[in-house]
Amino acid sequence: MKQKIYLRYFFIFTLISYLWTFCGCQSVAKKFVRKPKVEKKPETIIIAPEEYPLPQLDNHTLYQQYFVLWRSWHDELIDSLEKNGNRKRQQEAAKQAILNLENMLSLLKDDQLCSQLEQLISEFKSLQEKIIADKYLENISQHRNHTEKLRRKISHYFSYNKVKKFIL
Numbered sequence: 739m740k741q742k743i744y745l746r747y748f749f750i751f752t753l754i755s756y757l758w759t760f761c762g763c764q765s766v767a768k769k770f771v772r773k774p775k776v777e778k779k780p781e782t783i784i785i786a787p788e789e790y791p792l793p794q795l796d797n798h799t800l801y802q803q804y805f806v807l808w809r810s811w812h813d814e815l816i817d818s819l820e821k822n823g824n825r826k827r828q829q830e831a832a833k834q835a836i837l838n839l840e841n842m843l844s845l846l847k848d849d850q851l852c853s854q855l856e857q858l859i860s861e862f863k864s865l866q867e868k869i870i871a872d873k874y875l876e877n878i879s880q881h882r883n884h885t886e887k888l889r890r891k892i893s894h895y896f897s898y899n900k901v902k903k904f905i906l
Contacts, residue, residue, distance in 0.1 A: 769866060797906050801845045802898050807840035812889050819882040832866040840895065848904040853895060862888055 751827075815831035818824055836859060843855045863890065869881050894900075 757899065797845050798898075798902060801842060801901070801905050804838045804841045804845070805896070805898055806884060808835055808842065809889075809893070811835040812885070812892075816882060816885050816889065819869075819878055819885060821878060823878070824873070825873075828869055829866075832862070832869060836862055836866065839892070845905050846901065847906045848901075851896075851901060851904055855892075858892055 811831050811834040815828060815835060818827045818831055823885065839859050839862065843852060843859065846852050846855065865881065865884055868877075872878070872881065
């Protein structure tokens with residue numbers, strides 16, 4: 739019996755508290771009323787490119803970087819010279835390798851070294867033309883052997899340690 743009385747008091751108390759919160763509380767009413775939309779002002783985007791100055795590298799560092807880039811592109815060319823090799827990859831690797839060799843050439847001051855490197859560059863360009871002309875990859879092993887020989891020659895004669903005294 740006491741339990742029923744407590745249950746009744748509990749029920750009445752919760753009913754009163756619910757009525758009190760839903761009816762008398764202003765914040766509950768605010769929750770159900772839509773707020774007016776605030777128009778957003780269009781943002782003005784100002785694009786002002788900022789150019790950061792490139793660090794000025796000395797010729798020795800540039801030569802080392804060109805040498806590393808040439809070697810990586812040349813290795814890429816050697817790897818792509820296989821039976822089912824990608825022709826665009828071969829052409830791009832050869833083009834980039836020649837470009838880096840020419841950049842290396844521009845940093846040398848010794849005429850004998852320059853003429854040797856120019857001769858190797860012209861040999862590389864003729865090899866590039868042969869690779870492009872070989873559409874059916876018939877002579878791919880010969881091209882690969884020639885490319886590996888060129889890599890050995892250039893690495894041997896034009897490594898940084900051998901030409902560092904002849905850099906501008």
